[in-house]
Amino acid sequence: MSCPICDADRVSKYRPFCSKRCADLDLAKWLNGSYGLPSNDPEDLDVDVTTEEKAPDRPH
Structure with missing residues (x-):
């Protein structure tokens, strides 16, 4: 068997x-x-959007 990388x-x-x-x-x-798997669950999408909207604007 070989190295997976x-x-x-x-x-x-x-x-x-x-x-x-x-x-x-x-x-x-x-x-x-x-290695994460994308989610098609609408609840997960809503959480991501609201988290981004509530995050304060910070300079790099």
Whole structure:
């Protein structure tokens, strides 16, 4: 089986990855929401819009 990030042979120490780097990249994807699934639920859409509307305007 190969590493899900770079397709290299996996190493048992970092299973299912080939290295700490690939394991960390996968963790980063989880933490920043890259693996999230979009929702088609109208209630979720309304919450997002009202949250944005109530957020104070802040400069970058």
